[in-house]
Amino acid sequence: MNNNLYEETIPSEKISILKSLEGQYLTKMVRYSWVKGEQAVVEYELNSNEVFSLTSGPILLYFQSGMVIGAGSNPSIHSVTLWVERDNLGYVADELTEEDSELYPIDAKDKVYSSVFWSQLEGREVREISIIKCKPLNAKYSVLPNEVGLLFTMSNGARFILSHGLHDCSDDFSVIEETQIDKGLMANLYIKSRLLIFS
Numbered sequence: 001m002n003n004n005l006y007e008e009t010i011p012s013e014k015i016s017i018l019k020s021l022e023g024q025y026l027t028k029m030v031r032y033s034w035v036k037g038e039q040a041v042v043e044y045e046l047n048s049n050e051v052f053s054l055t056s057g058p059i060l061l062y063f064q065s066g067m068v069i070g071a072g073s074n075p076s077i078h079s080v081t082l083w084v085e086r087d088n089l090g091y092v093a094d095e096l097t098e099e100d101s102e103l104y105p106i107d108a109k110d111k112v113y114s115s116v117f118w119s120q121l122e123g124r125e126v127r128e129i130s131i132i133k134c135k136p137l138n139a140k141y142s143v144l145p146n147e148v149g150l151l152f153t154m155s156n157g158a159r160f161i162l163s164h165g166l167h168d169c170s171d172d173f174s175v176i177e178e179t180q181i182d183k184g185l186m187a188n189l190y191i192k193s194r195l196l197i198f199s
Contacts, residue, residue, distance in 0.1 A: 006084035006091060008070075010145045011131045014082050018129045018150075021063060025125050026154070028062040029118065031055060031175065032103035037113040052106050052114035053175050059162065060085060060097055063126075070097055071150070073164035075171035078134070079147040080164045117158070117177060125155035132161065135188040151178070151191070 011018065033040055033055040040055040041048055058072040066088030073080045085093050097103065108118040132149030136142040150162040159178040165171050166189075167180045174180075181189070 006087070006093070008072075008081050008083040010077065010079045010147045011082055011150050012145065012147060017067075017069070017082075017084065020065075021067070021069070021126050022129060023125065023127075024067070025064040025123060026061060026121060027064050028122055029059060029108040029175075030062075030098075031057060031059045031106045031108075032097050032100065033057040033106055034103065036104050037106055037110075040113075048112050049115040052108060052110060052118055053177075053180075054167065055106065056172065057103055058097055058173065059175050071162045071173075073171070073173035075164075077144050078141055078164065078171075079145045080150055080162050080173070082150070082162075118160075118175075120156065121154055121158060121160065124158070126152060127155055128153040130191045132166075132189055132191055134185070135190070137188075148189070 005014065005017065031052050033051065034057045035043060035055065037051050040046060040051045044054060046054055058070055061069045061071070066086065068085040070083045070085050071080060083093065084091065085096060106113050108114050108122060130151045131147055132151055134146045134148045136146060148164040149166055151159060153159050161176050161178060163174045163176050166185060167174050167176050167182060169182050169185060
């Protein structure tokens, strides 16, 4: 099945899919790291429980409807990217992240390489999803989408972000808590036409 809406693109080109996720329950999250957990700790200078959040590699989000969404980021367009791995109607992507032998799965509930924050999100309802944009850094960026984050608000009040470098001003994909956004970036971030306000 060929479905252009399901191919990897920026979040604003997946509005109908994102809207369909609001009200659904997030049943599982798995980060697919380019390196093993213990290697990520050393190479990226992380604490063990930060690996799920800050390792390199994409993430899959599983929902109770059967929809599985993948996310990563693309430095060439300064944006987070999304795709559909599976849906509840039988669609399956040609190349599944789950079956990539070069990636190492790290579950949000992993007791070593994840934290309580991530494990408590599974089974929660998605209340709202918002696209975070960044003001162009210079003329070169003005022609790019600059969709640097996808903010999820959950039924327990927790908020997390599928992020393009928001934690350290890099070009790396990360999955972060709202509080991990680099303070130097905040003035340049906005949702739609409203400036983000951080407490």
